[in-house]
Amino acid sequence: VFEGSPSGSVVTSLQAQDPDEGENGTVVYSLSGSWTQQFSLHPTTGKLRTASVLSRLERQEYEFTVLASDRGLPSQTTPLAVRVQVLSSPSSFPQSGSNTVTFRSIEGMAPGSRIGSVASKDRLARADGQVTYTLVGGTDLDGRLVVNRLTGDIYLAQELDYELGSHYQLEVAVDDLSTGFPHSTITIVEIDIEDRNEYAPHFAEDPITVVISENTEIGATVHTFHAADKDGSGPNSEVRYSLLQHTPPGTFLHIDPITGILTVGAPIDRELNPFFLLVVQAVDQALNSSQRKSSAVTVRVFVTDENDNSPHFLSPSVLSVIENQPIGTVISYVVAEDVDLGENGRLSYQIKSSSGGTRFRLDANTGALSIVKELDCEEQSWVNLTIEACDHGASRHSATQLLHIQLIDVNDEVPVFEETAYEASVMENQPIGTQVIQTHATDRDQGNKSLDR
Numbered sequence: 001v002f003e004g005s006p007s008g009s010v011v012t013s014l015q016a017q018d019p020d021e022g023e024n025g026t027v028v029y030s031l032s033g034s035w036t037q038q039f040s041l042h043p044t045t046g047k048l049r050t051a052s053v054l055s056r057l058e059r060q061e062y063e064f065t066v067l068a069s070d071r072g073l074p075s076q077t078t079p080l081a082v083r084v085q086v087l088s089s090p091s092s093f094p095q096s097g098s099n100t101v102t103f104r105s106i107e108g109m110a111p112g113s114r115i116g117s118v119a120s121k122d123r124l125a126r127a128d129g130q131v132t133y134t135l136v137g138g139t140d141l142d143g144r145l146v147v148n149r150l151t152g153d154i155y156l157a158q159e160l161d162y163e164l165g166s167h168y169q170l171e172v173a174v175d176d177l178s179t180g181f182p183h184s185t186i187t188i189v190e191i192d193i194e195d196r197n198e199y200a201p202h203f204a205e206d207p208i209t210v211v212i213s214e215n216t217e218i219g220a221t222v223h224t225f226h227a228a229d230k231d232g233s234g235p236n237s238e239v240r241y242s243l244l245q246h247t248p249p250g251t252f253l254h255i256d257p258i259t260g261i262l263t264v265g266a267p268i269d270r271e272l273n274p275f276f277l278l279v280v281q282a283v284d285q286a287l288n289s290s291q292r293k294s295s296a297v298t299v300r301v302f303v304t305d306e307n308d309n310s311p312h313f314l315s316p317s318v319l320s321v322i323e324n325q326p327i328g329t330v331i332s333y334v335v336a337e338d339v340d341l342g343e344n345g346r347l348s349y350q351i352k353s354s355s356g357g358t359r360f361r362l363d364a365n366t367g368a369l370s371i372v373k374e375l376d377c378e379e380q381s382w383v384n385l386t387i388e389a390c391d392h393g394a395s396r397h398s399a400t401q402l403l404h405i406q407l408i409d410v411n412d413e414v415p416v417f418e419e420t421a422y423e424a425s426v427m428e429n430q431p432i433g434t435q436v437i438q439t440h441a442t443d444r445d446q447g448n449k450s451l452d453r
Contacts, residue, residue, distance in 0.1 A: 119152030307393030356383030
């Protein structure tokens, strides 16, 4: 801290962490030791201030202890030794022409690596020990950077991580005792951390399951992929997406390389493609393409059914059945198919119309066609039925079939004479073969079964 600074000037901010929860993890700060009356410490923020105007002539350095205690029972306490240097006021002495320097450092450099120096060439030429360099402030609260007191070189005390901090500012006090009177300046050191591509993009879930309905509109969003890259802002954490695998092949699904949004690219029919297997790749955009990192995730896409198909009949449209079969006899099965799933594909059957009255019954579930009334070919030789098959979807689809049933005749009729009795007369001595009378009988059966004998 500079001498002459007003009372209440901020010296530094101290911070302690306690991983416990609640009061056990709440930290309060206090001062202990000699010279504490010259300073004040906020009990909760840890901000250290001057409590009076300090003079370098009276004392150049103060040492005391800061205690960090939690509020638990019993309380846990950790001490920290603090040394405060009183610097000559910069306004009292000539200033150097430039008091700001900037360096760049790549994250991951090993501890002990030299970043740069705040020493000027003319100061380097002076006798050792005549110029000293002291780190008096800045944003490096974790002590990752150190300054050599004699050379002004800045070194890494710990490895720098871009993700924890991309920029540091140091305040270095330069005390020059080589002249007849002390000369003190503050040099501001700006250190920019250059990100190294350490991390590959990461998907939070693998595999990913997606469910879509068939006939989803082209362009509709199916899923949004997100792969997080823990590298700092910039190309190392910018992610691009692509499809490494699309099974079955096609353009059914498309991914936007920037947003990671998966959309429908072509009509999808569950009856043709009930399932898709995708492999989605995420690649960061490191400027050096050879250093880019990637990861991939497996995506299972299930296509759900819609009632978009009508039944179609598989059974023949023409049947033959022998008359006089017992009532209840199953003469055939009506069979139709609907390629939809579940209720969308479950069928029921019914007779919509019949040219033969109620001679037949059709089981709604099995499609069994049975006789419910005696069949007589002599009354009707052909019966036409209109059969309907209907699914059970929310919006029902149906199909009809005209079923032709031929009744096959059996010899179930006897010949019948036209007259119940015939009388005739014949002259005696007529030759054999002479016609005596002409009779006629009919038979209702068909074909040879109706020929007279």
